[in-house]
Amino acid sequence: MLSTIxxxxxxxxxxxxxxxxxxxxxxxxxxxxxxxxxxxxxGGMANAIVGSGVLLGLASAIGIPIxxxxxxxxxxxxxxTKLANAVxxxxxxxxxxxxxxxxxxxxxxxxxxxxxxxxISGGIALGIMMIPTVTRTTEExxxxxxxxxxEAALALGVPNWRSVLSITIKTxxxxxxxGCMLAFARVAGETAPLIFTAFGNSNWSVALNRPxxxxxxxxxxxxxxxxxxQHRQAWAAALVLVVLIVAAVSLVRFVAxxxxxxxxx
Amino acid sequence: xxxGIEVASLNAWYGANHTLQDINLNIPANHATALIGPSGCxxxxxxxxxxxxHETNPIARVTGTVRIGDLDIYADAKPVEIRRRVGMVFxxxxxxxxxxxxxNVAAGLKLNGYSNRHVLxxxxxRSLKDSALWDEVKDDLRKKxxxxxxxxxxxxxxxxxxxxxxxxxxxxxxxxxxxxxxSTSKIEDLIFQLKSQYTxxxxxxxxxxxxxxxxKTGFFLNGRMVEFDSTHKxxxxxxxxxxxxxxxxxxx
Numbered sequence: 359m360l361s362t363i364x365x366x367x368x369x370x371x372x373x374x375x376x377x378x379x380x381x382x383x384x385x386x387x388x389x390x391x392x393x394x395x396x397x398x399x400x401g402g403m404a405n406a407i408v409g410s411g412v413l414l415g416l417a418s419a420i421g422i423p424i425x426x427x428x429x430x431x432x433x434x435x436x437x438x439t440k441l442a443n444a445v446x447x448x449x450x451x452x453x454x455x456x457x458x459x460x461x462x463x464x465x466x467x468x469x470x471x472x473x474x475x476x477x478i479s480g481g482i483a484l485g486i487m488m489i490p491t492v493t494r495t496t497e498e499x500x501x502x503x504x505x506x507x508x509e510a511a512l513a514l515g516v517p518n519w520r521s522v523l524s525i526t527i528k529t530x531x532x533x534x535x536x537g538c539m540l541a542f543a544r545v546a547g548e549t550a551p552l553i554f555t556a557f558g559n560s561n562w563s564v565a566l567n568r569p570x571x572x573x574x575x576x577x578x579x580x581x582x583x584x585x586x587x588q589h590r591q592a593w594a595a596a597l598v599l600v601v602l603i604v605a606a607v608s609l610v611r612f613v614a615x616x617x618x619x620x621x622x623x
Numbered sequence: 624x625x626x627g628i629e630v631a632s633l634n635a636w637y638g639a640n641h642t643l644q645d646i647n648l649n650i651p652a653n654h655a656t657a658l659i660g661p662s663g664c665x666x667x668x669x670x671x672x673x674x675x676x677h678e679t680n681p682i683a684r685v686t687g688t689v690r691i692g693d694l695d696i697y698a699d700a701k702p703v704e705i706r707r708r709v710g711m712v713f714x715x716x717x718x719x720x721x722x723x724x725x726x727n728v729a730a731g732l733k734l735n736g737y738s739n740r741h742v743l744x745x746x747x748x749r750s751l752k753d754s755a756l757w758d759e760v761k762d763d764l765r766k767k768x769x770x771x772x773x774x775x776x777x778x779x780x781x782x783x784x785x786x787x788x789x790x791x792x793x794x795x796x797x798x799x800x801x802x803x804x805x806s807t808s809k810i811e812d813l814i815f816q817l818k819s820q821y822t823x824x825x826x827x828x829x830x831x832x833x834x835x836x837x838x839k840t841g842f843f844l845n846g847r848m849v850e851f852d853s854t855h856k857x858x859x860x861x862x863x864x865x866x867x868x869x870x871x872x873x874x875x
Contacts, residue, residue: 504717506713506715506717507717507719507720509676509679509713509717510713510717510718510719510781510784511719511730511734512676512679512706513674513676513706513710513711513713513785514706514707514710514730514731514734514735514784514785514788515703515704515705515706515707515708515731515735515788516703516730516731516734516735517703520734520735521734524734525719525730525734528719528721528722529719529720529721531721
């Protein structure tokens with residue numbers, strides 16, 4: 359009981375404080391308008407909300423396939439090989455790389471005259487950050503699929519690759535989806551990797567090769583600004599960011615659970 | 624229709640462990656053949672050599688010849704082709720947990736690229752009828768998961784799944800050892816009906832079960848086949864002293 363309170367209390371405290379500080383600044387304009395020039399009251403964060411969506415879409419498109427591919431390799435095809443141990447070690451180290459370092463590294467490697475500050479480089483930075491989490495959860499979930507289920511598929515004359523794709527991954531899919539959602543939620547709030555890559559943009563832009571705005575960047579920029587109205591908007595943006603993450607994760611879980619049959623474990 | 628199985632000088636290893644030593648026998652078509660013997664005697668390894676499942680373990684090795692019908696399974700064909708002709712039912716029911724009852728039965732065909740809905744429907748119905756499960760599940764075919772059935776139903780589902788790919792031989796590795804007596808007797812009735820269409824090889828710890836379902840019985844001990852004869856002879860007048868000791872319960 360006490361531990362339940364200890365677990366839930368920080369979440370409720372954060373959520374409650376965000377609502378207290380941010381809810382009053384939420385209005386129609388916040389979701390439909392772009393920021394007003396410095397010092398002017400009003401405006402909104404439509405560009406940052408959409409920008410975060412674009413960045414997370416790009417990051418998921420990069421991080422989820424590579425991450426799942428890595429996990430499938432580790433659990434099914436490379437088990438016990440030196441390459442697999444190297445991949446696993448790399449994933450664990452990558453997981454520990456501070457996000458600001460990731461931003462600087464992607465800045466150095468990707469942001470060039472040909473590919474300046476842009477949505478793509480921001481998506482790459484976030485996508486790379488998703489890979490280790492997705493890879494390791496995918497591996498663990500696949501290893502939890504009982505040996506008997508694999509044998510059943512092989513004994514039906516199903517080739518091994520087909521059995522992995524259609525039986526093992528499918529059986530492990532609830533866990534793999536949870537892993538992807540964890541990675542998604544983690545990078546959704548990342549600011550540091552975006553400072554050097556997506557850069558931020560006060561205007562409306564969804565072009566992939568131009569700087570793009572994102573909620574965490576706007577929160578950071580507004581929170582250190584000298585204007586009270588921007589402080590209030592930063593709180594509102596923080597609240598929106600948290601709500602959107604919760605909504606996205608819930609939506610994926612709901613969609614994923616609709617296909618589940620009665621009595622399936 | 625079932626086909627006969629000829630096994631000559633079959634040897635199998637797990638790593639350095641020589642689990643099957645020089646097995647020779649002929650399993651007749653369209654009969655049930657029981658394999659008995661104490662735990663670890665090699666009878667499960669033996670049936671796993673008949674559909675090349677033994678070699679799915681990376682440390683396993685096998686030599687010798689096995690002919691199923693006119694096919695030398697270690698020389699003439701790929702493992703996946705053999706496993707479509709030789710179905711297998713395992714000790715513990717192992718339905719695919721995320722699939723519906725229908726998809727479990729159709730899995731072998733669907734995963735090998737077969738997609739004609741109409742034909743699949745027919746095969747699923749026929750397989751479930753052949754495994755005596757149809758009446759219990761026909762209303763929930765697509766709604767319920769295979770894992771939601773009882774243990775005995777799951778095992779009959781696994782039998783239906785094996786039958787759906789239309790094998791010639793059905794291998795059963797202690798198919799009733801995890802089931803209650805009622806479910807066990809249903810499985811035994813089923814073996815009785817199925818052997819008119821398939822050649823059945825059943826591994827069992829239960830000697831009464833061997834006596835009830837099988838025409839032929841083989842006794843395995845320490846990786847060797849001690850005796851292979853009609854079930855009646857094995858249980859009433861075995862030629863080998865070790866067989867007699869085992870069936871009278873003096874060891875094992």
